[in-house]
Amino acid sequence: xxxxxxxxxxxxxxxxxxxxxxxxxxxxxxxxxxxxxxxxxxxxxxxxxxxxxxxxxxxxxxxxxxxxxxxxxxxxxxxxxxxxxxxxxxxxxxxxxxxxxxxxxxxxxxxxxxxxxxxxxxxxxxxxxxxxxxxxxxxxxxxxxxxxxxxxxxxxxxxxxxxxxxxxxxxxxxxxx
Numbered sequence: 001x002x003x004x005x006x007x008x009x010x011x012x013x014x015x016x017x018x019x020x021x022x023x024x025x026x027x028x029x030x031x032x033x034x035x036x037x038x039x040x041x042x043x044x045x046x047x048x049x050x051x052x053x054x055x056x057x058x059x060x061x062x063x064x065x066x067x068x069x070x071x072x073x074x075x076x077x078x079x080x081x082x083x084x085x086x087x088x089x090x091x092x093x094x095x096x097x098x099x100x101x102x103x104x105x106x107x108x109x110x111x112x113x114x115x116x117x118x119x120x121x122x123x124x125x126x127x128x129x130x131x132x133x134x135x136x137x138x139x140x141x142x143x144x145x146x147x148x149x150x151x152x153x154x155x156x157x158x159x160x161x162x163x164x165x166x167x168x169x170x171x172x173x174x175x176x177x
Contacts, residue, residue, distance in 0.1 A: 027164025030157040031101060038151060039098050046094040055087055063090045065128040093117050101158065104167020111158035118155075122148050 049059035057075055060068035064083060071077040078084060097117060100110035125131040125144065134143025163169045 023161040024164040026157050026161035027104075027107070028166055029164075030154055030161065031104060031107075031163060031167070033154055034098070034101055034158075038154070039102060042094055042098045046091060049087075049091045049094065055084065055091065059087050059091055063087050063124065065124075090117075090120075101163075104163030104169050107163035107167060107169050108159050111155040115152050115155050115159075118148055118151055 045062075049056055049062065051057075055075055057068065057073040060071075060075060060078060060083070061073065064087060067078060067083050093113065094117070097110050097113045100106050101114065122133070122144065126133050131144055134140060134145045136145050136149070140146070
């Protein structure tokens with residue numbers, strides 16, 4: 001019963017937002033902010049993880065620091081399964097998910113993927129790299145938790161609103177109809 005009310009409430013909200021053109025505005029604005037604020041960060045980070053067509057030692061140092069240390073940062077010595085697979089998945093996610101969001105292709109799914117990526121990234125930063133999570137909304141805007149929650153809120157807007165009128169998703173949906 002409760003789930004039915006939640007779904008019904010979401011459907012009513014979605015209808016009202018559509019009537020006001022709000023979903024399109026939110027989708028386009030959120031994708032624009034993503035391009036301005038997060039795309040450069042993720043592109044720069046992703047570039048540090050590749051070496052030609054392979055993974056760099058930096059990729060392992062960033063994603064799996066204890067494994068990189070165990071094998072003395074020799075990527076050839078690190079077993080493919082599961083370590084290379086995990087690092088390849090993280091690296092591809094860091095390249096592909098932002099591109100999907102910018103293009104507005106599979107926007108909602110890509111935004112959900114980025115939310116998961118940010119959660120894993122934050123855990124790795126705190127557990128393996130010694131970053132301080134900080135205190136939530138304590139007036140110190142430079143703390144990790146505040147930044148990451150702001151990033152996630154931008155992506156949550158995309159999950160609910162979609163990519164907007166200027167997206168590949170919209171083009172494909174109109175083409176089908």
